[in-house]
Each structure stands twice: as C-alpha cells, then as structure tokens.
Amino acid sequence: MIEKEKHGLETSIIDHRFLKKDIHGAIMMPVYAGAAFEFDSAESMEDAFVGRTGAHAYSRISNPTVEDFEQRVKIASEAVAVTALASGMAAISNTFLTIAYSGANIVTSPHLFGNTFSFFLFTLKSFGVEVRFCDFIDTESIEAYVDENTCAIFTEVITNPHMEVAKLKKISAIAQKKNVPFILDTTLVPWSVFKARHFGVDIEIVSSTKYISGGATSIGGLIVDHGTYDWKKSSKLNAIAAQHGNMSFNVKLRSEIFRNLGACMSPQVASMQSLGLETLDLRYKHASTSCLALASFLRRLSATGSVSYNGLPTDPYHRISKEQFGNSPAGAMLTFSLKNKAACFAFMNKLKVIRRATNLFDNKTLIIHPSSTIYGSLAIQYRQMVNVPDDIMRLSVGLENVEDIKNDILQAL
Ligand SMILES: *Cc1c(COP(=O)(O)O)cnc(C)c1O
Numbered sequence: 200m201i202e203k204e205k206h207g208l209e210t211s212i213i214d215h216r217f218l219k220k221d222i223h224g225a226i227m228m229p230v231y232a233g234a235a236f237e238f239d240s241a242e243s244m245e246d247a248f249v250g251r252t253g254a255h256a257y258s259r260i261s262n263p264t265v266e267d268f269e270q271r272v273k274i275a276s277e278a279v280a281v282t283a284l285a286s287g288m289a290a291i292s293n294t295f296l297t298i299a300y301s302g303a304n305i306v307t308s309p310h311l312f313g314n315t316f317s318f319f320l321f322t323l324k325s326f327g328v329e330v331r332f333c334d335f336i337d338t339e340s341i342e343a344y345v346d347e348n349t350c351a352i353f354t355e356v357i358t359n360p361h362m363e364v365a366k367l368k369k370i371s372a373i374a375q376k377k378n379v380p381f382i383l384d385t386t387l388v389p390w391s392v393f394k395a396r397h398f399g400v401d402i403e404i405v406s407s408t409k410y411i412s413g414g415a416t417s418i419g420g421l422i423v424d425h426g427t428y429d430w431k432k433s434s435k436l437n438a439i440a441a442q443h444g445n446m447s448f449n450v451k452l453r454s455e456i457f458r459n460l461g462a463c464m465s466p467q468v469a470s471m472q473s474l475g476l477e478t479l480d481l482r483y484k485h486a487s488t489s490c491l492a493l494a495s496f497l498r499r500l501s502a503t504g505s506v507s508y509n510g511l512p513t514d515p516y517h518r519i520s521k522e523q524f525g526n527s528p529a530g531a532m533l534t535f536s537l538k539n540k541a542a543c544f545a546f547m548n549k550l551k552v553i554r555r556a557t558n559l560f561d562n563k564t565l566i567i568h569p570s571s572t573i574y575g576s577l578a579i580q581y582r583q584m585v586n587v588p589d590d591i592m593r594l595s596v597g598l599e600n601v602e603d604i605k606n607d608i609l610q611a612l
Contacts, residue, residue: 278403280446287404287405290420294422312359331344338366359532378432386405393524413479417472428445494508508528563598
C-alpha cells in the first residue's frame with residue numbers, strides 16, 4: 200500500500216473519503232435522511248445493537264451522513280473520537296452529564312458563554328453538582344479550588360465578551376498534577392490556527408453553529424475527544440476504565456448519555472456543516488483579517504473608548520495569543536466601547552450594513568450589546584459575577600468588503 204501523503208489541513212478535509220464507497224460514486228456525502236436502517240438477518244441486527252459492528256440502526260444513535268461529518272472533524276482537530284450533536288449547548292450538557300455526579304464539582308471561570316454559565320450554576324446545581332468559579336487569568340490561583348471531587352477544569356479559549364486568553368499550558372499542567380481532565384470550549388478559534396491537543400486539552404467542545412456551519416446555516420455542536428485522559432482516575436468512569444482505558448469517556452457518552460438525552464445532529468444539518476467545514480479556512484482568513492483591520496480602525500476613532508481584540512499589538516493578551524494561535528489574527532470577533540449604553544443603542548440603531556443580531560461568524564457582520572441581551576435577564580448578583588460593562592458592544596466580523604463595514608461605522612457614529 201502506498202503511504203498516504205501528508206496534506207495541508209484544507210486538502211485533508213476536502214480529500215476525505217467515505218468510510219464505505221458510495222454505490223453511485225457520489226463525491227458529496229448523500230443525506231441519509233431516514234430514521235431506521237434495515238438488516239439482512241437477525242444475527243447482523245444483534246451484532247449492530249450490541250456494538251460488534253459499526254452498522255447504523257437508528258439515526259438518534261448514529262447516521263451515515265452525521266458519521267461522515269464526524270470523521271472530517273476528526274481529521275481537522277486531530278482527535279481520536281468526535282460526536283456531533285444538535286447544538287453547542289447539547290455538546291456542553293452531554294459532556295458534563297457524562298463525567299459529573301452528585302457531590303462532584305467543576306472548576307471554571309465566571310466569564311463564560313451565557314447559557315454555559317446558567318447550565319453550570321442552575322441546571323447542574325439542582326442535581327448536586329457544585330460549580331467553583333475562580334479567576335482563570337490568575338492561573339496560579341486555580342489549583343487551590345481543585346480537590347478529589349473535581350470532575351473537570353473547564354474554560355473557553357477566548358472568553359466572550361471579556362476577550363481574555365488563558366494560559367492553556369499552565370492550566371493543563373495543573374489539571375495533570377491534580378489528575379483532573381481539562382475541558383476547553385474552543386468555539387472561538389478554529390483548527391486552522393489552533394490545535395488544542397498540543398496544549399494538553401483532553402476534550403474540546405465546539406459550537407459548530409459558529410465558524411463551521413458555513414455562514415450560520417444551522418445549529419450544531421461537537422464533542423472532540425483527544426483520548427489523552429486516564430479515566431481510571433475519574434471516580435465516575437473508573438468502573439469502565441479497566442476495560443476501555445482512555446476511550447472510557449467516549450464509550451460512556453456514545454453507549455449511554457448521548458442516546459438517552461437524544462440531542463443528536465440531523466443528517467441535513469451534518470450535510471450543511473460538512474460543506475461549511477470545507478471552506479472554514481478560507482472564510483476564517485478573510486474574517487479574521489478584516490477583524491484586525493476593523494480593530495485598528497476603531498482604535499483610531501475619537502468617539503470610541505476601549506477596543507478589545509488580541510490581534511492588536513497593544514492588547515494585553517496579544518503575546519499569549521501569538522504563542523497559542525500563531526501569527527495570524529486570532530478570532531473574528533472584537534468588542535469596543537462608546538460613552539455609555541445610550542450611545543451604544545443610538546449607534547446600533549443607525550447601522551445599515553452591520554446587522555443587529557446575536558451569533559458569531561455568520562457571513563454577515565453582526566453587532567450585539569451583551570449586557571442588555573445575553574446577560575439581560577440574569578439576577579443582579581449574577582450580573583455582578585459575570586461583570587459585563589454596559590458601554591461595550593460585540594462585533595462579529597463577516598465576509599463583506601471591510602471598507603463597507605468601516606463606512607457603516609463612520610456614518611452611524
Ligand atoms: C454559541 C456558543 C455556545 C453554544 O452553542 P449553541 O450552538 O448556540 O448551542 C457555547 N460556547 C460558545 C463559546 C459559544 O459561542
């Protein structure tokens with residue numbers, strides 16, 4: 200057999216071949232839209248159900264189109280197992296329901312995506328899981344929060360809308376010392392510039408709604424397992440770790456939690472997101488380059504206050520970003536401030552090209568005022584914890600001509 204050449208990431212994603220050859224020779228993975236799959240014999244049906252073969256039986260459990268998308272993500276992320284789900288939040292909830300138990304705790308930052316914060320603080324709490332919030336920028340302080348019931352150290356690769364970048368190697372060293380898995384939400388920085396595996400991350404969570412979907416075509420989520428954690432050290436998974444070793448998380452997830460929660464990705468969505476994955480690198484380059492240009496532009500304007508984007512050489516996270524994400528600009532999202540909330544609202548209301556919408560990494564440039572929306576319905580004590588100032592707006596940069604975005608900003612100011 201001829202050794203397969205090592206290709207660039209773009210080529211590897213596009214050149215990916217199906218697990219089984221398509222009988223018509225289709226180049227694009229067909230959408231296998233049905234719920235159930237037929238078997239030639241009762242024996243082969245038994246084999247499929249007890250997991251002796253990889254045959255598909257029912258689309259909540261696995262589906263050829265979804266599996267093909269998972270295979271492509273596996274290549275892009277260099278993971279050992281990937282599960283595609285109905286949303287980023289489904290990926291978060293499935294992950295933590297796989298490893299958490301009553302009496303367990305999660306060590307994390309309070310600067311989290313709004314629903315993740317709410318899931319930890321309210322949803323998991325009612326099942327006896329404690330969340331321990333600490334300052335992830337003061338990396339040294341994290342260790343003191345970890346004890347024998349810590350089931351994970353969790354954070355986000357760039358926090359949103361605080362725009363902080365944590366030192367991942369330092370955090371993973373603490374996780375390793377304390378025998379705890381390190382789980383990272385990597386939604387904001389795609390695989391073209393960042394491989395979490397190289398920074399000691401055991402499991403990645405991604406909202407594929409964002410960069411991967413290919414222009415906000417659909418909602419989706421991914422659990423990307425690097426198979427690096429020794430689950431014998433987990434009080435919940437050690438029972439199966441003797442048999443399944445480093446794959447114990449994936450086994451528990453795929454054979455129990457994922458099936459029981461039923462938040463599977465649909466084959467139609469997998470097809471759209473596969474197509475999105477093929478152009479991820481191209482779109483990301485354009486959007487992140489525009490984002491850097493817009494950050495420099497906003498900084499020069501007299502009406503704007505602070506501008507946060509780690510691609511700016513003046514940004515406090517510029518150096519750590521370069522170390523972790525390389526020389527290309529990191530992410531295609533920035534925040535900037537105006538005098539106060541009223542000034543932000545007046546500005547937003549005058550925009551013509553930039554859309555007033557939530558979401559990130561749409562093909563369209565989107566703006567949101569986070570404190571009044573994403574965090575708007577939180578009780579006051581939690582709003583203080585997440586601490587999002589009300590004079591900032593978040594801009595997610597799309598694929599328009601960057602000069603048109605600049606002009607839209609100028610006319611609205
Ligand atoms: C959007 C987002 C999520 C949640 O993803 P959904 O697909 O909306 O469920 C989680 N984490 C981060 C960082 C996000 O931006």
